Amino acid sequence: MSFLVDKQTLLKYDVPGPRYTSYPTAPQWSAEVDADVYAQRLRQFGQNGRTLSLYIHIPFCEQLCYFCACNKVIRPREEKIGDEYIGFLAKEIELAAKAIGRSKTVKQLHWGGGTPTYLNEEQTRHLFKHITDSFEVDFDGEIAIEIDPRTAAYHKLKVLRELGFNRVSMGVQDFDARVQEDINRVQPFVQVKEVNEWCRELKFKSVNFDLIYGLPYQTTETFGHTVDQVVSLRPDRIALYSFAYVPWLSKPQNKFNLDAVPLHDEKLEIFIRSRDQLISAGYQPIAMDHFALKTDDMARAFNEGTLHRNFMGYTLKPADEFMGLGVSAIGFLENTYAQNVKVLPEYYERLKAGLLPVERGKILTDDDRLRQWVINRLMCAFAVDKREFFGQFGLGFDGYFAEEAEHIRQCMEDGLIEAGQHRIIVTESGKIFIRNVCMGFDWYLRQKQGHKRFSKTV
Ligand SMILES: C[S@@+](CC[C@H](N)C(=O)[O-])C[C@H]1O[C@@H](n2cnc3c(N)ncnc32)[C@H](O)[C@@H]1O
Ligand code: SF4
Structure with missing residues (x-):
């Protein structure tokens, strides 16, 4: 095969996981x-x-x-x-x-x-x-x-x-x-x-x-x-x-x-x-x-x-x-996710009653915001700059993510990332498993909340 991943690594990482169009994710x-x-x-x-x-x-x-x-x-x-x-x-x-x-x-x-x-x-x-x-x-x-x-x-x-x-x-x-x-x-x-x-x-x-x-x-x-x-x-x-x-x-x-x-x-x-x-x-x-x-x-x-x-x-x-x-539409405003009702008759009923048709959402905690930032950097730039993290949040990356050290080590061992003093850089094979790299920074997944509801990462 022409690609950079052995089958064992592939099977290890081809698991259900979010696509991270939001963090925290919808569940x-x-x-x-x-x-x-x-x-x-x-x-x-x-x-x-x-x-x-x-x-x-x-x-x-x-x-x-x-x-x-x-x-x-x-x-x-x-x-x-x-x-x-x-x-x-x-x-x-x-x-x-x-x-x-x-x-x-x-x-x-x-x-x-x-x-x-x-x-x-x-x-x-x-x-x-x-x-x-x-x-x-x-x-x-x-x-x-x-x-x-x-x-x-x-x-x-x-x-x-x-x-x-x-x-x-x-x-x-x-x-x-x-x-x-x-x-x-x-x-x-x-x-x-x-x-x-x-x-x-x-x-x-x-x-x-x-x-x-x-x-x-x-x-x-x-x-x-x-x-x-x-x-x-x-x-x-x-x-x-x-x-x-x-x-x-x-x-x-x-x-x-x-x-x-x-x-x-x-x-x-x-x-x-x-x-x-x-x-x-x-x-x-x-x-x-x-x-x-x-x-x-x-x-x-x-x-x-x-x-x-x-x-x-x-x-x-x-x-x-x-x-x-619109029906089922999602927004992210002032650090809060909000989703409208998903069913059309209910959407109409709410509006008939003069109500905003919002059904559910999430107000971000400080921890959510930090992790959202890290996951966004990984998904969008394939890299995290720890100095930038410090500049944004006034916190040392390695100290804050001490519990994630094992995940980072595992990803390095499997060739998905290179992690240095200042930067984490996603490798070519890591790009294929970027959702998995992000999953290690997802606090809720670590608590095993709702992970069965996602599609597979590959
Ligand atoms: C709202 S549709 C695009 C506009 C229009 N409805 C159309 O299909 O031409 C959004 C896109 O989501 C993608 N999509 C939908 N279901 C998907 C699935 N199960 N897996 C991956 N992509 C999907 C499709 O590529 C689709 O074009
Ligand atoms: S059913 Fe087909 S046309 Fe409609 S949103 Fe899905 S992909 Fe697009």
Whole structure:
């Protein structure tokens, strides 16, 4: 095999673990954060000059992809579904803006889902207006939307561009016909090619493709062909996600023939081969699972050490605080995670009653903040600078993390990190197991709280 890990190490580390889009991770969140606590955080935010990154969740998709682990609601296309949702979303926007009490600058706006292009043009315009009525959107900032190539018609993309969207991200997953059929997402290459060409013609600043490795019936050969086809379209960014197999959360994954799902070394080899292919094609590997052309802002952020990670995955961090609006949306504001209710009828009920629809969250302790910082550095920069840690928190790294010394030693012994007096640096093989390196700094995991609920790290 072409990679840098022996099978024993692979099997040792291929265990369930978080993807660390937050720390503390979701199993630690509770009802300690409710509508009142969140409203108080919003008021606090209203009293300072901090800026905002705003995430808007549109949950609807017309058809179910069997692999999908996102928070989505499958509905055939119907105008009234989108109208109703936007009506309630507008109420939430209004409630949140009222609690903040003054117009805040939005440096980054992201519409995700589900599938935001489920909305028709008129609905898209309405929703955008609700946002700009309550917030000051910086049109030089990142204004991004997730699109499904199967529902992204040219006229829809044109409206998005006119409104000010400057980045698109589309689900591609895999081009192989057998794989597409098995995951219930038939989407031929020519369709993606056409949507990509429209995005270029309309001058979107950056186009991202999502790919998934580890899907049923994928082999190094078939996926290698997919990557060749992807590269021929030259997206600015590529997210190469490891298939999160979580059938207890996402029941349709039970439809998969497990014998056809590549696991362990087979799955890892698909990743390593496609990574090599992308590098040869001029893409820079960015942190755990992204690739970008050197001209893209994400490559610049990674090289400058300013890359960030949150629920959207890897992202630039142009704003101070992060707010999520819409059913199941997550925010992180004033050191507090907050998630909205996940079920649509309940989301509507709360808003009908004039309540912020927050269901759960986590107020960070001092220890959470330190560990969040360390995990973020590892996930985003593959390194931790102990002097920087001291500068941030006024504490010596080695003293504070004395209990983690054994984990650090183990990772060194297995060749995952190099640890010196001032820095911990993740090695090439450590990059593959970065989630495992982080897990040793996760206080809650060490207490064995909730670790069975995650996908496997490879
Ligand atoms: C909200 S979707 C993207 C927009 C749109 N709904 C689409 O599919 O084209 C977000 C992305 O999450 C990724 N994803 C969903 N379920 C996943 C899973 N179980 N494992 C890994 N990645 C997954 C897919 O790559 C998908 O494109
Ligand atoms: S991958 Fe995208 S389109 Fe498919 S079900 Fe998930 S959110 Fe919907």
